[in-house]
Amino acid sequence: MAKPVLFAVDDEPSVLAAVTRDLRRHFGAGYQVMRAGSGGEALENLRELRLRGEVVALLLVDQRMPEMTGVALLREAMTIFPTAKRVLLTAYADTDAAIRAINEVKLDHYLMKPWHPPEEMLYPVLDDLLDDWLANYQPIFEGVRIIGHRWSADGHRVRDFLARNLIPYRWLDVESDPEATELRSLAGAAEAPLPIVILPDSSVISRPTVAALAEKLGLHTQAESRNYDLIVVGAGPAGLAAAVYGASEGLRTLLVEREAPGGQAGTSSNIENYLGFPIGLSGGDLARRAVAQARRFGAEILAPAEAIKLESQNGYHIVTLGDGSTVTSQALLVSTGVSYRLLDVPGAERLAGAGLFYGAAITEALAIKDEAVFVVGGGNSAGQAALYLARFARSVTVLVRGRSLADTMSQYLVERLEEAENIHLRTGAAVAAVDGEQSLEQVSVLDVASGTVEGLPARAVFVFIGAAPHTEWLAGGLQLDAQGFVLSGADLQREGKRPRGWSAEREPFWLETSVPGIFVAGDLRHRSTKRVASAVGEGAMAVQFVHQHLRSPMPEAPGSIVHIGADR
Numbered sequence: 352m353a354k355p356v357l358f359a360v361d362d363e364p365s366v367l368a369a370v371t372r373d374l375r376r377h378f379g380a381g382y383q384v385m386r387a388g389s390g391g392e393a394l395e396n397l398r399e400l401r402l403r404g405e406v407v408a409l410l411l412v413d414q415r416m417p418e419m420t421g422v423a424l425l426r427e428a429m430t431i432f433p434t435a436k437r438v439l440l441t442a443y444a445d446t447d448a449a450i451r452a453i454n455e456v457k458l459d460h461y462l463m464k465p466w467h468p469p470e471e472m473l474y475p476v477l478d479d480l481l482d483d484w485l486a487n488y489q490p491i492f493e494g495v496r497i498i499g500h501r502w503s504a505d506g507h508r509v510r511d512f513l514a515r516n517l518i519p520y521r522w523l524d525v526e527s528d529p530e531a532t533e534l535r536s537l538a539g540a541a542e543a544p545l546p547i548v549i550l551p552d553s554s555v556i557s558r559p560t561v562a563a564l565a566e567k568l569g570l571h572t573q574a575e576s577r578n579y580d581l582i583v584v585g586a587g588p589a590g591l592a593a594a595v596y597g598a599s600e601g602l603r604t605l606l607v608e609r610e611a612p613g614g615q616a617g618t619s620s621n622i623e624n625y626l627g628f629p630i631g632l633s634g635g636d637l638a639r640r641a642v643a644q645a646r647r648f649g650a651e652i653l654a655p656a657e658a659i660k661l662e663s664q665n666g667y668h669i670v671t672l673g674d675g676s677t678v679t680s681q682a683l684l685v686s687t688g689v690s691y692r693l694l695d696v697p698g699a700e701r702l703a704g705a706g707l708f709y710g711a712a713i714t715e716a717l718a719i720k721d722e723a724v725f726v727v728g729g730g731n732s733a734g735q736a737a738l739y740l741a742r743f744a745r746s747v748t749v750l751v752r753g754r755s756l757a758d759t760m761s762q763y764l765v766e767r768l769e770e771a772e773n774i775h776l777r778t779g780a781a782v783a784a785v786d787g788e789q790s791l792e793q794v795s796v797l798d799v800a801s802g803t804v805e806g807l808p809a810r811a812v813f814v815f816i817g818a819a820p821h822t823e824w825l826a827g828g829l830q831l832d833a834q835g836f837v838l839s840g841a842d843l844q845r846e847g848k849r850p851r852g853w854s855a856e857r858e859p860f861w862l863e864t865s866v867p868g869i870f871v872a873g874d875l876r877h878r879s880t881k882r883v884a885s886a887v888g889e890g891a892m893a894v895q896f897v898h899q900h901l902r903s904p905m906p907e908a909p910g911s912i913v914h915i916g917a918d919r
């Protein structure tokens with residue numbers, strides 16, 4: 352945390368040097384001492400400090416300066432740092448101006464020049480003022496600040512990205528937080544489209560893309576090498592486990608993740624059934640621990656970086672990333688998981704992120720405080736989300752299309768939902784439409800049996816209606832089942848025959864896809880269990896098959912690139 356600032360301003364270089372030296376000598380251990388030679392320069396520096404999130408404890412300002420008097424400077428400076436103590440350096444002739452300034456700019460003290468010896472004339476006064484300042488000082492947040500509208504989809508996207516990448520941020524609502532308006536104009540971005548993001552180095556980006564934000568924040572998005580023993584695409588539990596086991600067993604391992612490590616599990620507020628955590632753990636915590644563990648063993652993690660194309664040549668697999676670069680390996684694991692299916696009703700596309708969320712959207716928990724919200728879906732993730740959201744919202748209504756939850760949700764969750772006072776269960780109900788001007792205001796609920804539709808006020812709807820696999824980047828390459836999940840091992844064999852185009856001498860390993868050396872693990876796999884523990888187990892197992900594959904003879908060089916999947 353940066354030390355608070357003592358800021359001295361004088362147009363005479365020798366006086367400025369002397370006051371700065373004296374301040375450093377006595378206060379240097381607890382404060383940074385900064386200086387400027389004119390009022391204009393001082394204001395520019397103060398604005399910059401404010402944008403960087405630093406704090407000024409004291410302004411020590413000469414009254415007689417050519418461009419701007421000390422009092423005029425303090426008047427401006429107090430709009431930037433209202434709590435800084437204000438001290439004027441005066442000559443005898445300026446005493447009247449100083450006395451007037453006590454009312455005008457709430458001057459805390461004026462000092463006559465020269466102030467020697469400082470032990471008697473300067474330090475006691477400033478010690479006293481700074482003690483007073485410290486007593487009321489609350490350290491301010493130094494990380495990323497986001498200014499935007501509470502229910503804007505772009506604001507949600509930026510917050511979600513930062514939260515899932517474990518980057519602390521402070522959210523300032525432009526409609527209700529005066530500091531938001533003030534910072535916006537200080538940043539010279541009063542008219543810039545929202546959200547704007549102010550970074551710790553005081554630079555400002557308006558409506559940033561995730562890639563721009565990642566670059567500004569210095570996230571690792573470019574591979575250090577072109578070749579690896581193992582590339583893992585997708586850093587959910589399956590991919591993270593594979594990275595931990597791969598790297599710990601000596602494989603040069605690259606993990607590629609398009610959003611943030613953790614995958615779906617990273618969005619879960621509390622995973623209660625993962626072995627070894629009797630009171631559960633949050634998905635964010637699981638992801639943080641797994642990332643630290645993978646890095647400790649030497650795995651390289653690229654995030655955010657999206658795999659958009661896959662090709663194979665001479666037994667090597669070539670992955671093209673979103674920025675056009677390529678990485679190559681002999682063994683590849685696809686663990687790109689699934690994400691929630693989109694709601695196909697009027698208004699859903701327009702309001703996505705602006706009150707309509709897919710998944711639990713933990714970042715929105717505070718925004719829904721005391722609001723009425725809806726959860727759509729009857730699976731475990733919907734149940735978990737309802738319990739989590741009920742800690743913040745006034746009421747949570749769970750809409751389930753079926754007549755009962757017994758077949759789709761674990762019994763322990765059903766019991767908890769029934770016990771919670773502010774959770775209401777509506778079975779036989781589905782969303783017919785969502786409405787709202789800038790953000791979600793109403794949800795139309797269809798009673799499946801009678802066909803009647805009822806409009807209910809709602810601030811947020813969280814959707815959990817089944818999962819679609821992330822295989823778009825593999826299009827046409829690997830063999831998939833009818834729902835788009837990746838086939839592997841014995842599931843590839845038809846009537847005892849090896850899969851079409853299979854080029855290896857051996858049978859496919861369990862978890863190996865229709866292309867030798869490409870494996871699949873986790874939710875993306877045909878008939879997988881859709882559990883964190885299973886994904887982790889498959890990720891770990893896949894690494895054993897990777898070793899066996901790397902030991903087996905390479906296929907004859909076909910001489911040309913075998914096209915696996917296309918960029919979109």
Ligand SMILES: Cc1cc2nc3c(=O)[nH]c(=O)nc-3n(C[C@H](O)[C@H](O)[C@H](O)COP(=O)(O)OP(=O)(O)OC[C@H]3O[C@@H](n4cnc5c(N)ncnc54)[C@H](O)[C@@H]3O)c2cc1C
Nearest residue numbers: 585587588589609614615616658688689873874881882883
């Ligand atoms: C809200 C919620 C609560 C849950 N609670 C539990 C629970 O309590 N217990 C339990 O056992 N299970 C739970 N689950 C299920 C569990 O999270 C999943 O089974 C598990 O995360 C699957 O892991 P995975 O690694 O296969 O895939 P995912 O977790 O889906 O991860 C896939 C990753 O791949 C990335 N990706 C996708 N495409 C690309 C690409 N082209 N390039 C790069 N990266 C890509 C994605 O961004 C994602 O990070 C929950 C799921 C949700 C959503």
